[in-house]
Amino acid sequence: MSELRSILRAAAERLAGSGIASPSADACLLLEHAWGKTGEQLRRAALMGDVLPDEVATRYEALVDERAARVPLQHLTGRAHFRHLELRVGPGVFVPRPETELIVDLGLAHAPHGGVLVDLCTGAAPIPLAVKQERPDLSVHAIELSEHAYAWAAANRDRLALDVEIVNGPAQHAFPDLLGQVDVVLSNPPYIPVGMVPIDPEVRDHDPEIALYGGSHDGLRIPLEVADRAFDLLRPGGVLIMEHAETQGDSLPGALSRRGWVETRDEADLTGRPRFAMARRPA
Ligand SMILES: C[S@@+](CC[C@H](N)C(=O)[O-])C[C@H]1O[C@@H](n2cnc3c(N)ncnc32)[C@H](O)[C@@H]1O
Known part of the structure; x- marks a missing residue:
């Protein structure tokens, strides 16, 4: 189990280092996707100091790797809002x-x-x-x-x-x-x-x-x-x-x-x- 906020911060820093224009937003959206939570549920979990289950952390890490390699966010989540x-x-x-x-x-x-x-x-x-x-x-x-x-x-x-x-x-x-x-x-x-x-x-x-x-x-x-x-x-x-x-x-x-x-x-x-x-x- 790992602490949520530090994981999100590390992911955002990694994405920023890969030239992603909106690293914090992408880090949150990928975590919502990996964990199957809405944005509101994720914010609540972060405020409560929740920790991330290990299997979600592994899934999340793989998604962040792909995004850092500049795979489009929408290809990773499978969704686009219009x-x-x-x-x-x-x-x-x-x-x-x-x-x-x-x-x-x-x-x-x-x-x-x-x-x-x-x-x-x-x-x-x-x-x-x-x-x-x-x-x-x-x-x-x-x-x-x-x-x-x-x-x-x-x-x-x-x-x-x-x-x-x-x-x-x-x-x-x-x-x-x-x-x-x-x-x-x-x-x-x-x-x-x-x-x-x-x-x-x-x-x-x-x-x-x-x-x-x-x-x-x-x-x-x-x-x-x-x-x-x-x-x-x-x-x-x-x-x-x-x-x-x-x-x-x-x-x-x-x-x-x-x-x-x-x-x-x-x-x-x-x-x-x-x-x-x-x-x-x-x-
Ligand atoms: C810039 S994309 C826009 C797609 C969509 N309208 C949008 O805004 O997300 C252009 C689209 O035109 C399609 N396309 C290219 N040439 C075409 C043609 N001659 N007739 C019909 N569709 C074509 C492409 O496959 C692509 O899906």
Whole structure:
């Protein structure tokens, strides 16, 4: 049996030494996972001066080792939080990011009651599942190219029992049955310029390549192909909102304008960085 606080402190120091940005939070979340406790139960145990059972300590040590080797926290816990949802994630699927949560607010603001919303390049399906949970009146559809990611998406949909159509295939040919009928298209496509390798090992070594790279040196080949399909899916006056890299805040809206979109603009994330291109199909 070992004293809880000193174990947590040692784990946080180890993670900090490995360059983890949030070592204390990660140390606590891994211990919650290893011990099967909630955050509140863990805080209470620490306050009471509880000790850690040996078998939990062994399990915890192995998890901290893996995290120190920069395996993503979400792959170790198997969970990612997105808006009000807890999603299952792991190898083979892009881990949903907190900054993407904003695209749901932007999309819902443009979705009429009872409307149709499509998410292109859905990954683990954070966007369509959050949309459906928050706006059950909407008809929600999503597509994902990778078979592995699609399996995570479908499993998340089934476990959360949300009525969302999710299909496995290329966004460039998505939903021929919905052409001209969609009110809002959302997308967080792969957009990293080819040759620009992410610095964080969690991203570089663990997010699938198909989820990262946009297929050209400016990273916009796949996003623009996806936008072309969104154009065909949207009803006249319908809205596209697409996440992009902060370096693409001028280039993506500019390219959309040249392709016939109107009211093209860019929206910043909560830290003020340009991250979401918005455009309307002409009425
Ligand atoms: C940046 S990830 C985003 C995933 C999810 N939307 C999210 O925000 O967590 C991009 C996703 O697009 C998928 N993808 C890549 N090319 C695609 C294509 N042509 N059609 C459909 N999905 C594609 C990848 O497999 C990956 O799951």
